[in-house]
């Protein structure tokens with residue numbers, strides 16, 4: 001057996017952490033972090049089960065709470081027409097596309113949905129993929145390569161970063177929303193690369209502020225780059241009829257090369273889209289790995305989104321109500337002297353606390369008082385930038401919002417007083 005050991009090279013001790021997950025240092029660090037969170041005395045705050053449709057309220061352990069923890073911004077999840085459309089899609093096509101669309105998974109519903117999205121946005125065409133995160137990874141990762149440069153906002157979502165890493169392009173993060181610094185980078189570096197991509201988000205999901213789209217459009221035109229906007233949190237939420245950041249600023253949709261959005265938020269489903277020129281969409285449909293080598297969107301998911309778009313077109317007041325609710329929440333929070341960071345004109349309102357454990361404690365104290373709001377801690381936000389993040393919905397009542405801000409101010413004062 002010594003001979004075998006030598007053949008396999010196992011005479012040199014290989015640390016267990018290299019072949020056993022429970023010995024991984026990263027896993028042990030996770031265990032320590034979870035223990036520290038549990039030491040606050042309120043159990044595990046992660047993976048808390050929500051027992052029915054989440055909207056302005058949610059049910060946890062049979063108890064109803066006011067809810068600010070979901071992406072159901074305009075109440076489409078749980079909407080009767082949206083549910084019905086998903087059910088109709090199942091009745092007709094079953095629950096899965098059962099193949100890549102390129103091969104045998106295409107349903108009439110897919111094209112209908114893509115045309116509806118393109119139409120709603122004002123783009124020539126669109127493509128839908130099975131995950132929002134995956135849409136960013138495969139689109140950025142596929143379209144750009146080693147001779148290219150990707151310039152992304154420093155607060156970009158993980159899916160954008162993963163796309164950048166996948167691409168193999170040169171990468172530069174520019175300071176958040178700072179188009180002046182971006183202009184300097186472009187002046188200096190544009191000539192050295194083939195394609196250049198600028199990536200921004202419509203509404204930033206940790207801070208609730210809005211990208212200065214017209215300034216980025218001017219830069220992309222001047223330096224002949226592509227511009228991509230991730231509308232995960234701006235589609236359905238900003239603009240007079242919920243059509244997102246182009247409507248908010250009155251920017252022509254064709255001034256953005258790559259519109260990206262998720263179907264998991266305003267559109268009550270699961271998946272992502274890219275909208276833009278016919279050429280872009282056709283190219284992605286035949287070549288993007290995350291589309292070609294992945295199953296087509298499931299019929300119920302496609303059906304739900306299609307109905308959500310129809311409902312929003314018929315009921316744009318949902319977006320207006322959402323905007324009014326967000327405005328009320330923000331102004332009340334500011335009146336109480338709470339730190340709402342950069343949030344402006346969006347349904348994402350952070351309350352910045354600073355310390356991670358304190359944020360977790362505050363979230364748990366709010367929960368005890370009947371309000372469900374998640375905390376965000378490093379590495380989702382910078383060290384010492386820990387916060388609670390409120391997602392306002394169109395269905396919240398004025399009473400719910402006033403009560404929440406009152407309780408929040410009270411609990412934060414208590415927590416600060418007790419150290």
Ligand code: PMP
Nearest residue numbers: 131132133157159205232262264
């Ligand atoms: N982009 C942004 C800005 C996001 O916030 C998210 C998810 N919250 C995604 C992409 C990924 O979308 P999904 O959750 O639908 O996969």
